[in-house]
Amino acid sequence: MEGFLRIINDLQDVFSTVGVSPDIISLPQIVVVGSQSTGKSSVLESIVQKNFLPRGTGIVTRRPLIIQINQDVTAVEPWGTFLHCPEKKYTDFDKICDEIIRDTDRVCGSDKNINSEPITLKIHSADLPTLTLVDLPGITKNPVGDQPLDIEQQTTALVRKYIENPNCIILAVSPGNIDIANSESIKLAKEVDPEGNRTLAVITKVDLMEKSAENSRVLEGKVIPIKLGIVGVINRTQAQMEDKISIEECLEREAEYFRSHYNYMSTEMGTPYLTQRLCSVLMQHVKQCLPELIIRITEQKVIQQSILDSLGPRIEDESGALADLVMKFCREFRYNMDGRRSVQFGASERALSGGRHLFEVFDSAICQELDKIALPSNIEEDIKHEITSAGGSKPALFTPNIVFDNLASRQLEHFSFPIKKSIKKCSETITEIISILSKKTFERFPVLKRETHQISLGLLLTKTQVVEKFIDSYIQCELCYINTNHRLFTKNRPQLEKACCEADEKNSEEGGDNSGTKKIKALLDLYIHIIRNQLMDVVPKTVNCYMVLQFCDDLHKDLMKTLYSSDRVDDLMKEDMLVEERREKALRMLDALERADAITSLLE
Numbered sequence: 119m120e121g122f123l124r125i126i127n128d129l130q131d132v133f134s135t136v137g138v139s140p141d142i143i144s145l146p147q148i149v150v151v152g153s154q155s156t157g158k159s160s161v162l163e164s165i166v167q168k169n170f171l172p173r174g175t176g177i178v179t180r181r182p183l184i185i186q187i188n189q190d191v192t193a194v195e196p197w198g199t200f201l202h203c204p205e206k207k208y209t210d211f212d213k214i215c216d217e218i219i220r221d222t223d224r225v226c227g228s229d230k231n232i233n234s235e236p237i238t239l240k241i242h243s244a245d246l247p248t249l250t251l252v253d254l255p256g257i258t259k260n261p262v263g264d265q266p267l268d269i270e271q272q273t274t275a276l277v278r279k280y281i282e283n284p285n286c287i288i289l290a291v292s293p294g295n296i297d298i299a300n301s302e303s304i305k306l307a308k309e310v311d312p313e314g315n316r317t318l319a320v321i322t323k324v325d326l327m328e329k330s331a332e333n334s335r336v337l338e339g340k341v342i343p344i345k346l347g348i349v350g351v352i353n354r355t356q357a358q359m360e361d362k363i364s365i366e367e368c369l370e371r372e373a374e375y376f377r378s379h380y381n382y383m384s385t386e387m388g389t390p391y392l393t394q395r396l397c398s399v400l401m402q403h404v405k406q407c408l409p410e411l412i413i414r415i416t417e418q419k420v421i422q423q424s425i426l427d428s429l430g431p432r433i434e435d436e437s438g439a440l441a442d443l444v445m446k447f448c449r450e451f452r453y454n455m456d457g458r459r460s461v462q463f464g465a466s467e468r469a470l471s472g473g474r475h476l477f478e479v480f481d482s483a484i485c486q487e488l489d490k491i492a493l494p495s496n497i498e499e500d501i502k503h504e505i506t507s508a509g510g511s512k513p514a515l516f517t518p519n520i521v522f523d524n525l526a527s528r529q530l531e532h533f534s535f536p537i538k539k540s541i542k543k544c545s546e547t548i549t550e551i552i553s554i555l556s557k558k559t560f561e562r563f564p565v566l567k568r569e570t571h572q573i574s575l576g577l578l579l580t581k582t583q584v585v586e587k588f589i590d591s592y593i594q595c596e597l598c599y600i601n602t603n604h605r606l607f608t609k610n611r612p613q614l615e616k617a618c619c620e621a622d623e624k625n626s627e628e629g630g631d632n633s634g635t636k637k638i639k640a641l642l643d644l645y646i647h648i649i650r651n652q653l654m655d656v657v658p659k660t661v662n663c664y665m666v667l668q669f670c671d672d673l674h675k676d677l678m679k680t681l682y683s684s685d686r687v688d689d690l691m692k693e694d695m696l697v698e699e700r701r702e703k704a705l706r707m708l709d710a711l712e713r714a715d716a717i718t719s720l721l722e
């Protein structure tokens with residue numbers, strides 16, 4: 119049976135060093151709860167049979183104190199040690215008290231603030247049972263002196279944090295000289311343990327309790343029933359300490375008091391009975407908790423291992439790792455563009471390949487923008503004006519070709535702006551793909567991520583400029599040479615002309631316009647339509663050629679050249695501090711869990 123409790127103490131050591139939170143692993147322990155000055159520390163000292171806890175006015179216990187008692191038959195005299203300085207062995211319990219005060223001040227400061235970081239004290243004794251007890255700051259109703267104004271909230275929150283743990287046994291301390299109905303500790307215990315399966319009540323200061331039938335009923339558990347029992351105790355008082363009355367003598371006086379005042383229940387009262395009761399309650403509890411605890415340890419091992427896997431291993435060969443990452447980034451980009459991989463874009467719920475996104479930009483941005491370009495509403499005025507101008511000082515018999523050339527090239531100029539806009543849109547889409555992939559690939563390495571991102575965007579800019587230049591020249595060529603011999607133009611022209619002539623004849627009969635402007639307008643429309651279709655074909659092809667394929671080909675070369683030539687591999691491969699911290703934490707946790715696993719396996 120002792121073995122169970124020793125295992126819990128060992129596990130506590132393992133987990134205290136890594137600061138594991140109770141949400142992850144919660145170990146069975148006895149937590150002493152009560153209002154300020156109810157006698158919590160005195161109860162603990164009576165159990166340990168030593169004076170080692172700080173005393174004073176106001177809030178004395180300001181940090182949780184985990185007291186692990188280990189039964190140690192080899193201990194000639196009781197001795198203690200702290201987890202924060204395990205090499206130091208204390209046989210003088212006054213020095214233990216000094217160290218608790220010193221370490222409390224170190225963490226909480228010397229004012230009256232409290233802190234949830236526990237102090238762990240191990241006590242080895244041949245005469246004490248193996249137990250783990252936690253002393254908590256007393257619940258303080260009203261701040262006194264320089265205590266913080268929210269002291270009640272602070273102390274209650276800290277107590278709650280401990281007693282909410284379903285693996286904790288609550289030792290609810292209430293003083294016998296106040297009405298148990300007002301007991302703060304029992305009220306809190308009922309809130310977190312309504313069934314009362316893990317609450318044991320202690321009534322201190324029974325010597326100050328008036329001997330009455332009602333008070334006897336309190337001790338018998340008839341006023342407020344507590345499933346695990348109510349134990350009355352009389353602790354060693356300050357006066358007895360000053361009078362140097364020994365602990366043994368005080369225990370004898372306590373036993374005598376119960377014999378003389380509550381004889382019929384004296385065997386179930388007093389500090390020795392409380393210690394014995396605590397051991398058996400804790401033992402029962404540990405036996406119940408262990409199977410679940412073992413499952414939690416196994417689960418946590420899997421969780422911590424997967425955290426480690428997701429963070430990746432520590433980098434040994436930085437240069438090699440850099441080359442691998444760059445290769446991976448370039449490959450991911452290529453696969454994304456050719457449709458073998460997908461990424462999640464912005465808030466869109468669909469994951470699409472980068473290539474598909476680009477296609478959607480071609481389809482929507484380029485085609486729709488170019489489709490919007492139509493002949494202006496006053497084009498007939500323009501045509502008339504152009505015909506008149508072309509005639510010069512003489513009246514014109516035929517409309518010269520230059521009229522059509524001038525009008526067509528003026529309309530083609532309108533393609534320039536939407537095409538530039540579309541190319542910009544393509545560049546933005548590729549930039550987004552680069553950003554997503556560099557974030558994903560270089561997540562652990564912020565410097566490398568930044569540099570790679572910059573180099574990639576620099577290269578993309580160069581390629582974008584090549585495309586813009588190419589398309590500019592292409593439009594320039596179109597403006598310089600209006601090809602009225604274009605196969606599609608010559609094919610559709612007769613039909614259009616016929617329709618226009620018929621319309622002109624009809625107009626002429628009705629006395630309307632028959633100047634031929636309608637025919638020129640229709641031919642202009644046809645020509646622009648042909649060139650628009652050509653551009654819809656050429657722009658995506660050019661973007662794909664330079665901004666995708668050539669970009670892919672040059673990306674790896676550019677990255678390797680720039681990243682390696684900078685002679686900053688060490689700097690580039692510096693990991694994000696957070697990643698490093700998380701890996702260290704997961705490694706420490708995993709180590710603790712392995713040790714915990716080894717400890718619990720001793721039971722099997």
Ligand SMILES: Nc1nc2c(ncn2[C@@H]2O[C@H](COP(=O)(O)OP(=O)(O)OP(=O)(O)O)[C@@H](O)[C@H]2O)c(=O)[nH]1
Pocket residue numbers: 152153154155156157158159160161173176177178179255256257322323324325326351352353354355356357
């Ligand atoms: N007469 C009598 N006095 C007691 C008894 N238990 C504790 N006291 C006295 O009550 C006072 C407070 O006791 P502590 O043990 O310091 O109380 P505490 O709950 O630990 O106090 P904080 O940690 O400050 O909240 C001290 O003066 C003790 O000597 C008891 O059973 N009988």
